[in-house]
Structure formats: structure tokens, C-alpha cells
Amino acid sequence: MLTLLLIVPLIGSLFILNIQENSIKNQIKMKNIAILTSVINFIISIYLWLNFDSNTTQFQFVSEFDYLTFCHLNFGIDGISLYFVLLTTFITPIAIISNYNNLYTNSNMKYFLISFLVLETLQLALFLVLDLLLFYIFFESVLPILFIIIIVYGSGEFRFRSANLFFLYTLFGSLFMLLAILQIYSYTLTTDFQL
Numbered sequence: 001m002l003t004l005l006l007i008v009p010l011i012g013s014l015f016i017l018n019i020q021e022n023s024i025k026n027q028i029k030m031k032n033i034a035i036l037t038s039v040i041n042f043i044i045s046i047y048l049w050l051n052f053d054s055n056t057t058q059f060q061f062v063s064e065f066d067y068l069t070f071c072h073l074n075f076g077i078d079g080i081s082l083y084f085v086l087l088t089t090f091i092t093p094i095a096i097i098s099n100y101n102n103l104y105t106n107s108n109m110k111y112f113l114i115s116f117l118v119l120e121t122l123q124l125a126l127f128l129v130l131d132l133l134l135f136y137i138f139f140e141s142v143l144p145i146l147f148i149i150i151i152v153y154g155s156g157e158f159r160f161r162s163a164n165l166f167f168l169y170t171l172f173g174s175l176f177m178l179l180a181i182l183q184i185y186s187y188t189l190t191t192d193f194q195l
Helices: 002-017 024-050 079-098 108-128 132-153 159-188
Strands: 060-065 073-077
Touching (some): 002 060, 002 073, 002 079, 002 108, 024 079, 073 079, 073 108, 079 108, 108 132, 132 159
Antiparallel strands (some): 060 073
């Protein structure tokens, strides 16, 4: 189920990528695909919430991807990350709907919608991953997309300054998190949440 939660926004962004922006009808279709994709993800997260067993402290709905020899991805959900997943999947359709009429009818609208759906996937992966190092990687991978969204789609004369400050503060703050993760690894010889 967690795999579906991560793949649905990517599939929606692939559909949007294949639509030409040559007519208003196609632009409306792209907006509707983005909204539908994010609403489907919210419904999936509601399903996870309804089927979540709050009587256990174990990770639930665990998915393992060990198809690559150099990378072993484990995704799972616990009582804390469940609410972050719900919040992410609840806010994404609201953010897209709130920009529905404000999206400019130019070639950038397609990439705005794709950026939002990819951002949703990365945020969900951030909350679902069961490894500290991968948590850090997904945390940092959200940063360039948000930087681009602020620079390209932000309004006002201070958007470049805002994007640069956001990038620097987040990057500088996360370096301490990386040092803490490396310190944990030096003590435990693993970065797995399930120590």
C-alpha cells in the first residue's frame, strides 16, 4: 500500500508530462489530472489511517525493495509518521486547488504541476523511509524542488532572496542532522530505525 502511495503522484506527473500545452482544454486537463492524482493519494492515506493498528508499536504496512544490490529501501509507517502522511496528502490537493485559477497560461504551468506531484512523492518518502541516511537524502531532495518553485513561480521582487535564504538555512541546519546521523552510525554501525 505504501508503494502505491509513492507511485501514484509519479504516474500522474508522467501523464501531465505527455500532454501538450497548446490549448486551454489541455491545460484544464493537466490541472484536473494533478488534482485527481493528489485526491487519490489522500484517499489511500485515509485507508492506511483506518487500517492502522494503534495497539502496536511496530512499523506497519512495511514494504521492502532490495532489487538493487547497492540499495535496500524499507518503507513503513508508525503512529507519528501516519499523521505526517495524512497531512501531506491533505495539503497537496488544497495547494493545487488554491492555485487552480492563478496558474498562468504559459508553458511553465505543466512543470509547476509536475513539481508539486514530485514534491509530494519526496515528502511521503521522507516520512515513510525506515533508514536515517535515506531520511536525510529524501529531506535534502525536497530542497531543490522547493527552491525552483519559489524562484520560478514566486511573486514579488524578493523571491530570489527568499529562495536563497530558504536554501541556505535549510542546508546549514541539515548539516547538523547529518553529523548526528553519522554519530549514531559510529555507535550502532547501522542507520536503520529498527535498531
